Amino acid sequence: EGWTDIVLLEKHELTSGSTWHAAGQITQSTSSLALGKCVDYNIQLYNGGLEAETGQSTTWHGCGSFRLAYDEDEMDWLRYTRSVNVALGFNSELVLPSRVREMHPFYNLDGVVGALYTPDDGHVDPSGVTMALSKGARQLGATVIRHCRATDVQQLPSGEWKVCTDHGDIVCEHVVNAAGTYARQVGEWSGINIPTTSMTHHYFVTDNVPEFMELDHELPVIRDDKLVSGYIRMEQKAGLIGIYEKANPNVVWDDHCPWEAENHLFEADYDRIMPWLENALDRMPIFAELGIKRDVHGAISHPPDGNPLIGPAPGVRNYWCCCGTQIGIGWGPGLTRELARWMVHGSADISMRAFDPRRFGPYADKKWQNIKAREDYLLRHEIPFPHFNRLAGRPVKPSPLYERLKAQGAVFEEVYGHERPRWFATGEEAQEDHYSFGRNIVHDRVGEEHAAVRERVGIMDICAFTKVRVSGVNAEELLDGLIANKLPQKVGGICLTHMLNERGRIEMEMTIVKFADDAYYLTCAAFFEQRLLD
Template sequence: MRTTARVVVIGGGIHGASLLWHLAQEGWSDCVLVEKAELTSGSTWHAAGQITRSVGDYTTAAFHHYALELYAGLEAQTGQAVSLHTPGGLRVAYTPDEVDALKAQIGIGAYIGYPIELVGPSDLAELNPFYDTTDVRAAIWTEGEGHVDPSGATMAFIAGARAAGAEVVRRNRVLEVNPTSDGWSVVTEKGTIDCEHVVDAAGCYADQVAQLSGFRVPQANVLHHYLVTDPVPEFIERGIEMPVMRDNRVAGYIRQEQEAGLIGIYEHRGAEAAWLDGVPWDAENPLFDEDYDLIGDFLEESFRRVPVLADLGIRRVVRGAITHTTDSHMLLGPAPGVRNYWLNTGSSIGLAWGPGAGRELARWIVHGETELNIRHYDPRRYGWITPEHTLAKALEDYEWMFRCHLPGEERFAHRPVRTSPLYDRLAEKRAIFTQAFGWEQPKWFVPEDLPFEDDPGYRRTSWFDPVRAETQAVRERVGLMDLSAFSKFEVRGPDSATFLDRMVTNRLPKTDGRMALAYVLTATGRIETEVTITRLAADHFYVISGPMGETRDLDWFDQHIEANEDVTITDRSTELGVLVVAGPQSRELLARCTETDMSGEAFKWLSGQEIEVCGVPVRALRVGFTGALGWELHVEFEHMLTLYDGLWAAGADLGVADFGSYALNSLRMEKAYLTRHELTHDIGPRQAGVDRFLRTDKEYLGSPVVDSPPRGNDWRLAYMQLAPSADAPDADCHGGEGVFRDGRAVGLVTSGGYGYTVGKSLAFAYVDPKSAEPGTELDVLVLGERRTATVLAEPAYDPANADLRA
């Protein structure tokens, strides 16, 4: 066994093997994979191995497409058979919401370039004559998808990696993982390997491996059944493999396994986790006793849907543990708080995700960038999470695998976790909450005359008119919103200005109390994060970023402080609340509650002051995301309720109203303000159209390559107005809709919504450069209907910023 390596990969399942092979493809063959037992002896060996093209987000769809394309040629490259079967797949819809969810997937497939179409019950019956189509409204047919042999696929990656010079060491448990001055020291049963990078790809053992280095991995091992029947005479007689069926009523999948049937069930209730106190280190190819009481109802529905399976014997039952995270996304990227330690785990669909995960992580390790946006997989999206929350949400995630997923859906297991002092008050006022980095944040407020329930969907539902009233309050009077989920940092020290100036694209504020909006880029010129910086003193700055940046941005800043710099960064996110006061009457409302002069001359746009409001000290920042005159009031949590109640009482005659994130989305769409959906780390600032925040008279991280298009794309952001719909007049874009020009797919929508003030359906999309020109007419596929969209040259509302600067 080698004693040095560039990368040590811990874990010999599909994720570890794929990464080892992809590292070699990127030119790094001086790598070692260490496995405590035999290869594939964890969750990989008992996986069913499906890969679907019926997927609801672009990155995951790209992963699945890549997996199918790669597996098709992997045997030729490595000499190891993977037994890829591609009978196609059908995902069934019984309800209007399920039909909408299927329609929403078509644009993604069209953009990536794989066949996907909506079919009716008669088409389904022709594609799969064994399926009972009773109550079926429609299905998505995805040609060319199927399943692969898990062990064969893993061994193919291993064979290819070994041929390229990588080493694989079996029966060699990792005992310690210790940081060194230039990397890591991995102590194993067979010796020590010193390396630059460590990757925890240990699957169900990933949390225990991480604990060797002092941190936790938020995943749980949830038990999943699949059953294999005796041979099916009808399958044998037909001689054509049945498509892979996915059905929410079955709570799982049904497919053909050679001449038999295979039924996999993700029960909607009662899911169980294994090894709550840790996986035994000597466990190998572990399985668990079947529980027919748990899956019986869903099994009966499977037999109703495929009657030719009903009278057959069950030849084999497999019940094994599969890793699940709290939010359906794997953990792929840097571990928080440690350098050159990477996670590649938490995958509930390993054979579909493993190839793409290996490719993107290899690119990240070797080149410092990925080609796809994998921000939603970044392990640093956590930091606040507890083991109890992880378990509850992972079980919930499993139970939601085969349910209809809709925009705005909420999952309520183990909530609330993080709340501002206004939570109870806003709950009393009938707020519907969503979650942002664990924080409960008001989404919309239910009027007294409506049932108190959320109503998610692809169309405008019961929230639409109440949200209109919320936006009108902000545009015409004054609104209050709790935005305490913002990430908030204080940067201090003699070198704080030098450090920040090196990190951000814009010029730092030159005087105390002034503010600047800026971007932090990667070394390859892509967007890492967006920040607002307020100078409190020459050596003291207040930095704000989005909710998801609390751990990730802090980790990024900490790792870029140079050894000779005297800089201290303090996370204030759990100490300070943020109350937004926005609207034409916001100045009048604040003037009633403070001795400070709030006039435009005394309190300028993009400035901040430490003042008293309602008798409590606040950091008032004249900035906002609504496009209206307004302030953000940053206040110690202990004073936040006093501040809110005082403002509410003082503004009664002004028509003060609460508003939530749905209203905020409408307001920001009218002003063409960008969010994390547009500011992703596969995009450069020029592509996102934020050139005005790039200084050409200074150097900053990423500045040497800021004019070069990122690897893999040359998109431009387009801001569009959609024409009214004939088939779905109550539908707007949510993200993922395909964009077409002259019948050719040219991009995807990132986000959208309805602008109540301007009466327009609006959307952002990344498209090819020529299609982003103002005035260009495009087609956007919204719930199966191609709607004309016109690229706008300026914000739909107040392009001169008269409201902001009033």
């Protein structure tokens, strides 16, 4: 994006964190438009673009992949994902089990009803990609300093940042926390809460597979969310099995990761992952009698909701987060390109709302982070139903009416720590979320609530809103430069408007009430509290 006076600090060697034990996979099987655009950029980068620019190989394996479905809920998920693929222009198709068997004859497809085929998927050598990216950065003017550990980051009275290292200090206008597993403790140096937790993940490489020896092509990756809770693919002429177990996930370094940790792996915990490993061997019977020549059990950084932390840190200027990216190879380059655009131009080219670090508030303490990271790990291979309600670690900030509303049948959702009624169970249905990709009983109940308020009257608990008073002689001038609508002119006047960023794009919607000649009352969604304050 044009900046070249950039320094990257690496305390040991590039890739000596979680990158060196990454499986290196990337898939267009995503139901997120924003991540889909990042994935599209990354595949183009890995599939020749980066090597053409740098001369450094990424060892791209464009083998494609299948995501399997065993029931109608999973098929609905794949249909929805396919619709996102169409919107993004991706090459994908819904296929019958017979098509999977034709392209992957060794996988046990008992019970499979369909699959999403994404032929442009693949995997890379994580080390090769990292070296190519670092070479490309140096070609554009960046400096990479290895074996240089940061020891402190403090903001100076000038607004600049001083980064202290064991090789001396660096003063800079912007600082990016891309410290991976260390992100939380690096943030603490500057009084910034970076909510990430290290979770361990297994994958296994088998001995060479006799059935693979004569193949002249690479089989597609299989993503089996229900039975394997992970992925299975070829690793040269061996097999590779990756598992995200759905019970007893493992947190490590819940206080601080030791600074001396380099290329760190943990002993495999076969007891913890055995049910899913057994399923994987049942699904891929040609692996069943083989030995395991390599087990990889390494730490990966998980934010509370699974989405990376990309963007401005809360409450400070020119401190940026680039961490919590649990799928670094699959998401990394595209997300960091958007971060660079945000830093240089004032906003990204895609919606970064789901990744903005300011979506979490002071309530996100270390205990809560660990609870939510465990939950996220367990949900890694579950169906991401629309409006899925994550329940762990709640309630955090219930309103004074919480128990009364709950007694009336309220089913709550959490927004920036607040418990907000989503709908009311007033019939015989269970007082809990009912998930599907189509209409269900919740649609009818919400329709009844709408009619009741439209035809009669309703009372609203507005605790779960952000409310800010802006006052002073320059209040009108300040707000007028930030919003798209006209401010109310009379005391008691009200307007609905949007706050814009430097590029004239919408940041948030809000209601503004004029309290006095020099005072305004702003109300917006709770989610935007820290963004509004910043």
